[in-house]
Amino acid sequence: MDLFIHTPLQQEWLGRLSGKGDSFRNRADGIDKSGTFPSENVTELIDMGYTKITLPSSYGGEGLRIYDMVLLQEMLASYDASTALSIGWHLSVVGELFEKSLWEQGSMSFIAEEIAKGALINRAASEAQTGSPTRGGRPGTTAVKQGNKWVITGRKIYTTLSPMLTYFVVSAWIEEKMTIGQFLLHRNLEGLRIEETWDTMSLRGTGSHDLVLDHVEVDEDQLVELGTHPRKVESPLNAWLLHIPACYLGIAQAARDYALRFACEYTPNSISGPISQLANIRQLIGEMDLELMQARHFLYSVAGAYDDELRRGRLETELGAAKHAVTNSAISIVDKAMRIAGIRSLQLDNPLQRYYRDVRAGLHNPPMDDAVLNKIALSAIERTTGPVQGHIK
Ligand SMILES: Cc1cc2nc3c(=O)[nH]c(=O)nc-3n(C[C@H](O)[C@H](O)[C@H](O)COP(=O)(O)OP(=O)(O)OC[C@H]3O[C@@H](n4cnc5c(N)ncnc54)[C@H](O)[C@@H]3O)c2cc1C
Structure with missing residues (x-):
């Protein structure tokens, strides 16, 4: 690093x-x-x-x-x-x-x-019916004007950090404006509550519970964003989402460090010395480190390009591509680390099994793999043929 x-x-x-x-x-x-x-x-x-x-x-x-x-x-x-x-x-x-x-x-x-x-602040956008907001679905949560107040009703799922959030930025459909608004809601508002529904095998501590809004009344100026489209993640570019692949790369690094230590210390009596001398183990160590290098160079190169105002405008599909590549590499690195540790990696007191479960969550954070690949493909096709009409973006 x-x-x-x-x-x-x-x-x-x-x-x-x-x-x-x-x-x-x-x-x-x-x-x-x-x-x-x-x-x-x-x-x-x-x-x-x-x-x-x-x-x-x-x-x-x-x-x-x-x-x-x-x-x-x-x-x-x-x-x-x-x-x-x-x-x-x-x-x-x-x-x-x-x-x-x-x-x-x-x-x-x-x-x-x-x-x-x-x-602390986070966006509460996902809903059971829309799934990932990056797909462009319309929120079922609604905001209705009553006098000089907005009244918000609905249920958000997967609201990470909910146990300690001070503010929720909630997306809601505003029928009278035929558009989606983002509302800034303080956690102490009447009608707002958290239902502790987050019980997954991965990232079990993120507190990504349901946010329930039962006729929550807020002042007009709490409508902080108004848009004609659902908030699609990649449009416009949101490079701050690179915190997501960074998380999964960190998990992969921890898994690799554990496996490497194990390989250098474990000395079964079928050989003299640790298993790190064996060709099959060295191959796995080499592959893990190669994937870590590739992932890290890709991620930091894209992050650096975005921070450089001269190059930022030239980024096209790289942000999503970095998330795709790094997350999938992280999954592969954890898998190899577990192969090195053998059956011990399955024991519930071994951190590798936690890394294995945690790293899987990356597949379900935005942008999703299929959306990234579709965007890369469309960009390649358009560079060849010019703008394509009627394709799913
Ligand atoms: C650890 C974690 C933390 C999260 N934190 C938050 C948070 O703080 N706030 C928040 O709002 N959300 C959060 N989310 C939710 C996340 O942003 C997505 O909304 C959620 O993971 C979507 O899950 P999904 O892809 O299974 O859902 P869906 O979108 O319902 O997809 C289910 C399946 O259908 C397919 N599918 C559905 N619609 C389409 C489509 N239009 N085109 C192609 N395929 C489609 C998908 O590929 C998938 O196979 C979090 C998720 C995780 C895992």
Whole structure:
């Protein structure tokens, strides 16, 4: 990873984060087994100022860019993936909001002050009927104007970080405007509640529960974004979503480190010395490290290209491609790590089985593999034939 550290600020933040390494690693198994949200970890991250790293310095944050966030998130995920994915959503919502100035100035200043004080924010977009919002489905959650208030009713699923979120950015269909709006909702609003439904085999600590909205009333200015289309992830480009592959790369690194240590220490009595001397084990180690190198170079190259304003405009399909490639490589690396460790990798007290379950979740975070490949293919075809009409974008 040293090769990818360029600035004193990155070094400083990595140093601070590494101070949490032992305690976060030690808590990871308990979080997974009980499926509880890592409140202690998140509180410590808030206390060290980590939750404002993507807030611009002009608003009291650290002003870190995509590349920096990816670097830190990868390290955090190697300690505890549930903590990393949860905080990653907060960091990316903040990063995108301020990079693109998505809201009116008053709302931006308000939320900046809140984040500087330690508030947490995430988007609640997924619903049972629409599935992934990146597919373009219309939300079943509705917002109806009554007097000078909006009344919001519906149910969101998979709302990561819900046990500690201060603010939810909720998408809702506004019939009178025939469009989708994004509403900023404080967790203490009457009619808003969390139903603890998140019980999956992967990332069990992310607290990605249901958000239930039962006639929640908010002021007019809580309608912070208005769009004609559902919020499709890749349009416009949202490079802040690179926190997702960073998380899965961190899991892969942790699995590889465990397997390598095991290979160097395990000495069955059929050979003299550790299994790391065996050709079959060396092949697996070599393949794991090769895939890690490929994934890391791809991810950091794309993140760096986005941060470089001269090159950003030339990015086309690379953001989604990096997510696809890194996530699938991470799955493959964890698989190889488990082959090295043998049956021990299946024991419930072995971290490899947790990495195996956690890394699978990457397939179901946006953008999805089929959407990425379709976009790459369409881009290639259009470069050859010109714009294609009537194709699914
Ligand atoms: C760990 C984790 C954390 C998450 N956190 C959040 C969060 O904080 N906020 C949030 O809003 N969401 C969150 N999500 C939800 C996520 O963004 C997606 O909405 C969800 O994972 C969609 O799952 P799906 O692909 O199975 O759903 P679906 O979209 O229902 O897809 C199910 C199947 O149907 C196919 N399919 C459905 N529609 C289409 C289509 N139009 N074209 C092609 N194929 C289609 C899919 O390929 C898939 O095979 C989280 C998900 C995970 C795993």
